[in-house]
Amino acid sequence: MSQNKQMTENIINTIAKHPYLSMFLVCLMANLLCFGSEGNIPQNALGIEIMIVLIVSLLFYHCMLKNYGDKINFIFGEENKISYSALFTIVLEYTVLLLFGAYRFTNSQYKGVWIFVVGTILLGMLCVSLYSDKLKMQVISLAIMGESFLVKFYYIFYTSVYTRQNDVGEFGGNDGHSAYIEYILFNHKLPDFDPREVWTFCHPPLHHFLSAVWIGINQYVLGVDKDASRESLQTLTLFYSMVVIIAAYKILRYFKLKGMSLYIPLMIVAFHPSFTYLAGSVNNDILSIALMMCAIVCTMRWYEEQNIRNILKIALCIGFAMMAKLSAGLIAPSVAVVFLYVFIKNGKNNIKKYIIQFLSFGIVCVPLGLWFEIKNLIKYKMPITYIQEVAKGTSQELGDQKFLNRITDFSAKHFKNVFEQWLSIDANGKKIGFNENNPIISLLKTSLFHEYVNEYTFGDNKFALALCKPYFWLCIILAISLFVIMIIALVKAKNMQPIWKIFFVLFYVFMMLNIYKMSADYPMVCTMNFRYITPTVIVQALFGGIWLVSYRGQVVKETCGTADGKVDMIKGKADVAFAGEETAIAEEKETVSSADRKTGMIEEKSSVNDESLNEVNRNKKLAGKILLAMTFLYVVMGTYIWMVVCYNTRG
Numbered sequence: 001m002s003q004n005k006q007m008t009e010n011i012i013n014t015i016a017k018h019p020y021l022s023m024f025l026v027c028l029m030a031n032l033l034c035f036g037s038e039g040n041i042p043q044n045a046l047g048i049e050i051m052i053v054l055i056v057s058l059l060f061y062h063c064m065l066k067n068y069g070d071k072i073n074f075i076f077g078e079e080n081k082i083s084y085s086a087l088f089t090i091v092l093e094y095t096v097l098l099l100f101g102a103y104r105f106t107n108s109q110y111k112g113v114w115i116f117v118v119g120t121i122l123l124g125m126l127c128v129s130l131y132s133d134k135l136k137m138q139v140i141s142l143a144i145m146g147e148s149f150l151v152k153f154y155y156i157f158y159t160s161v162y163t164r165q166n167d168v169g170e171f172g173g174n175d176g177h178s179a180y181i182e183y184i185l186f187n188h189k190l191p192d193f194d195p196r197e198v199w200t201f202c203h204p205p206l207h208h209f210l211s212a213v214w215i216g217i218n219q220y221v222l223g224v225d226k227d228a229s230r231e232s233l234q235t236l237t238l239f240y241s242m243v244v245i246i247a248a249y250k251i252l253r254y255f256k257l258k259g260m261s262l263y264i265p266l267m268i269v270a271f272h273p274s275f276t277y278l279a280g281s282v283n284n285d286i287l288s289i290a291l292m293m294c295a296i297v298c299t300m301r302w303y304e305e306q307n308i309r310n311i312l313k314i315a316l317c318i319g320f321a322m323m324a325k326l327s328a329g330l331i332a333p334s335v336a337v338v339f340l341y342v343f344i345k346n347g348k349n350n351i352k353k354y355i356i357q358f359l360s361f362g363i364v365c366v367p368l369g370l371w372f373e374i375k376n377l378i379k380y381k382m383p384i385t386y387i388q389e390v391a392k393g394t395s396q397e398l399g400d401q402k403f404l405n406r407i408t409d410f411s412a413k414h415f416k417n418v419f420e421q422w423l424s425i426d427a428n429g430k431k432i433g434f435n436e437n438n439p440i441i442s443l444l445k446t447s448l449f450h451e452y453v454n455e456y457t458f459g460d461n462k463f464a465l466a467l468c469k470p471y472f473w474l475c476i477i478l479a480i481s482l483f484v485i486m487i488i489a490l491v492k493a494k495n496m497q498p499i500w501k502i503f504f505v506l507f508y509v510f511m512m513l514n515i516y517k518m519s520a521d522y523p524m525v526c527t528m529n530f531r532y533i534t535p536t537v538i539v540q541a542l543f544g545g546i547w548l549v550s551y552r553g554q555v556v557k558e559t560c561g562t563a564d565g566k567v568d569m570i571k572g573k574a575d576v577a578f579a580g581e582e583t584a585i586a587e588e589k590e591t592v593s594s595a596d597r598k599t600g601m602i603e604e605k606s607s608v609n610d611e612s613l614n615e616v617n618r619n620k621k622l623a624g625k626i627l628l629a630m631t632f633l634y635v636v637m638g639t640y641i642w643m644v645v646c647y648n649t650r651g
Contacts, residue, residue, distance in 0.1 A: 012130060012138050019246045023149075027239040030153055035224060036234035038111060038157055038650060046102055049115075053098065053122065060125040112157040112647065119150045137258050141266060145245055148270035151639055152241055152279040156234040158646035159280040164452045166283050166531065167200050171230050175199035177208065177283045178230075184212040194380040200283075202388050204372040206323040207284035211236065233282045240286040241279035245270050247293035248538050252545055254300050255496060260624060261548040264631050265541035268482075271635045274534045276642055277450050285531050288328040291321035292535060299335050299503075306342060308357055315361045319368025326385070327532070329369065330514055334507040341499045390524055395423045398437050398523035406437045406523075407516070414438060418472035419454040420445040422525060439519045442528035447537075448475055448638070451529060457645050464644040471637045478630050479540070486543035493546045508539045548624055 015022050029052070033045050105114045123146045131139045161178075162170065169176020177200050183191055184205065195201040214236055219229035248269040252262055269275070278286040295317035302310035314335060321328035339358060347354045376382040390396070398406065413434070414421075420442055423435045436442045448471070458465040490501050511533045518527045 009135065012135050012142075015142070016138065020243060023242045023246060024239055026149070027235050027242070030238070031232055031235040033115075034157055035218070035228040036156055036231035037160060037228070040224075040228040040231055041111070046106060049105075050098065050102060053118070056122045056126055057094070060129045110647075112154050112650075113643075115157065116150050116154045116643075119153075120147065123147060123150065137262065140263060141249060144263065144266050144270055145242070145249065148245055148275075149238075149242055151271065151642070152238055152276050154643060155276050155646050156238055156280040158650040159234070159277075160650075161231055161233060161280075161282050163280075163649055164277055164450055165281060166285070166526075166529070168281075168283055169199070175201075177203075180205075180208045181211045181215065181233075184208055185215055194382065195376060196380070196382060196386070196388065199388065202376075202382070202386055203284055204323045204326060206320060207287045207325075210287075211282065234280050237282055237286050238279045240290040241275050243290040244275055244286070244293050244538075247290070247297050248541070250297045251293070251300070251538065251542060254297075255500075255542070255546060257545045257549065260628060261545045264548060264628055265545035267631050267635055268478075268541040268544070269538055271638060272534075272537050273448050273450070273638055273642060274530055274537065278531060278534065281531075284325045285534075288321050288325035289534055291317050291324060292328050292331045293538065295321060295331050295335065296507075299338055303338060303342065303499075306346070306354075306357070308360060311357045311361050312364055315365035316368070319365045322369030323372065326369075326373065327514065330510045331507060333510060334503045337502055337506060338499060341502075387522070389522060390526065394524075395425055396435055396525040398435055398525065401437055401523070403520045403523070406519070407439060409438050410441070414441045417455075418445065418468050419449050420451050420525070422451075435525050436528065437525075439516060439528045442525065443515070443530045443533065444476060444479065445472075446528070447530035447534075448472060451526070453645055457649060459648040461644050461648065464641055467637055467641060471634075471641060474630060474633055474637070478627075478634055481627065481630070482540040482544050485547045486540055489543040489547040493543075493549075495549050496546050504539050504542065508536055511536050544627070548627070 029048075032042070032048060034041050101118070105111060108114055123143060127139050127143045127146075130142070161168065167176055169178045171178045171182060173179050175198050179198065180191075180201055180203070183201075190205055191198070191201055195203075211233055214233060215229045218224040218232050219226060224232065249266060252265055257265070275286075278289070295314055298310060298313040298317055302314055318328070318332060318335065321331070339361075343354050343358075370384070373382075373384040373386075376386075377384055414436070421433055421436045424432045426432055436445070449468070455465060489496070490505065493501075515528070515533050518532070
């Protein structure tokens with residue numbers, strides 16, 4: 001192995017071994033460039049950006065020369081060395097290009113677009129540098145996740161902590177997640193009063209504590225001003241969102257998905273709009289989702305290696321997830337099923353081992369996940385599952401409509417507008433429009449456009465607005481297709497163990513039941529938001545990848561094996577007949593003739609089966625190509641729409 005190939009593999013292996021740490025370092029670097037917003041770009045940012053460009057360029061140049069030097073010998077001398085004139089020309093041209101780009105960037109009104117485009121080019125150069133036949137899958141996956149990061153970074157670059165936020169409020173205010181964070185920041189303690197007295201203070205404090213620490217480091221240690229330090233919170237949420245993508249990749253790879261069976265579901269997750277706008281949402285949603293996904297990854301590791309270390313990782317992930325948001329406990333029943341399955345399967349001879357592990361899990365997970373709620377129950381009589389209700393009398397109430405009528409209402413009025421519809425009241429007190437009332441329709445709309453995106457969000461860009469409608473219907477078709485595929489995979493897929501089918505279906509069902517229960521118990525438009533069930537994207541994408549895996553080899557082998565077995569059995573019977581007495585020769589000949597006819601029938605049937613299998617596989621390949629085309633359009637259209645939204649609503 002050449003030195004360069006070894007270096008390439010070392011880079012990939014390092015990233016693969018420490019993906020979360022690697023991504024955190026990237027997010028820290030991104031934080032230094034803008035502190036979460038276009039308006040916070042420091043004076044030395046350009047120098048940092050040029051340094052990044054130079055490092056990536058040098059790496060690219062080095063790898064290209066080492067890997068493809070013999071193919072670009074026009075810049076090489078006879079001894080396979082770069083001539084001084086060629087080197088000088090390359091350096092001069094590149095320097096001029098870099099300085100020109102820096103000048104245009106400094107004076108541009110589209111700095112976010114510049115960062116996105118240049119970032120895409122640098123990512124491409126990096127992936128080309130690292131690419132090899134051996135690392136093809138890892139490099140392509142890195143490219144998908146890297147481009148997803150650039151989309152999310154673009155989002156936070158143009159999106160303020162006051163834009164498209166849920167229950168955040170204003171920093172310096174008296175309620176909302178922002179007030180919760182600042183209470184911890186200023187008082188260095190958790191609220192010492194009934195959390196029900198202030199909006200959002202009933203939530204567990206992990207996200208708010210981490211956010212307070214982050215602001216404190218930026219403002220009081222690094223000297224970042226007050227507003228910029230709060231905008232930089234989006235660097236944290238950007239990291240959390242990328243943790244979700246990395247965890248999704250790990251889940252997909254656990255089932256040995258590769259090729260398009262890996263890339264398509266990974267793209268669906270990586271570029272799903274919900275994970276983009278949650279990357280800039282400074283409430284506690286995305287942290288709880290990230291930890292839930294990590295809990296799934298840890299559960300898979302424990303299933304493969306059932307030791308105390310791995311089960312404690314699950315306990316920490318679920319416990320911290322519930323400390324971020326109590327609803328993260330919805331992952332617990334699925335994990336419990338895996339525990340029960342393993343115990344029934346392997347516990348007969350290892351009862352002590354599993355009892356110790358399960359007790360350890362409970363000792364860590366339960367106090368960690370419920371201490372805040374138990375404290376408030378004892379001290380303030382606040383129910384453990386307490387949910388703060390929106391004040392009565394708001395225009396978004398749906399209480400006058402029966403829940404059964406709501407969930408069965410698919411009338412045309414819902415589809416006249418692809419954005420979530422809200423009732424509004426004009427200056428004269430006249431009601432305009434209507435409130436979205438069907439949970440599934442509202443979930444689909446908010447999954448793509450959030451509740452704060454509408455026809456007024458696009459400014460003068462009529463093309464982007466017009467694109468929203470085909471994008472919506474494309475995503476509807478894609479979502480329905482993935483749901484149907486999930487059902488098919490549950491029944492027919494052989495490359496997924498039943499326990500994992502149960503695990504993910506149970507998780508999916510619990511998420512859906514929870515959102516429907518919320519919609520029934522709290523009949524408000526805001527309770528039907530896709531942010532409450534974003535992990536369902538990963539579940540459906542996973543089953544899409546499972547379905548995409550080709551079974552042709554296995555099926556053909558099984559079919560041919562069955563046919564061959566029948567042929568051998570018939571021929572065996574014929575051989576036995578031939579071994580009989582001479583008086584039975586006629587009967588034996590008839591038997592042989594019958595065997596030959598049956599053999600011909602089997603072979604003919606086998607041929608028919610092969611043709612049938614070929615037809616099935618052709619149809620499956622066609623379906624896979626259609627799914628790939630839909631996914632590609634979904635990525636491109638969604639990226640463009642949200643880039644327009646971000647730029648037009650930059651704050």
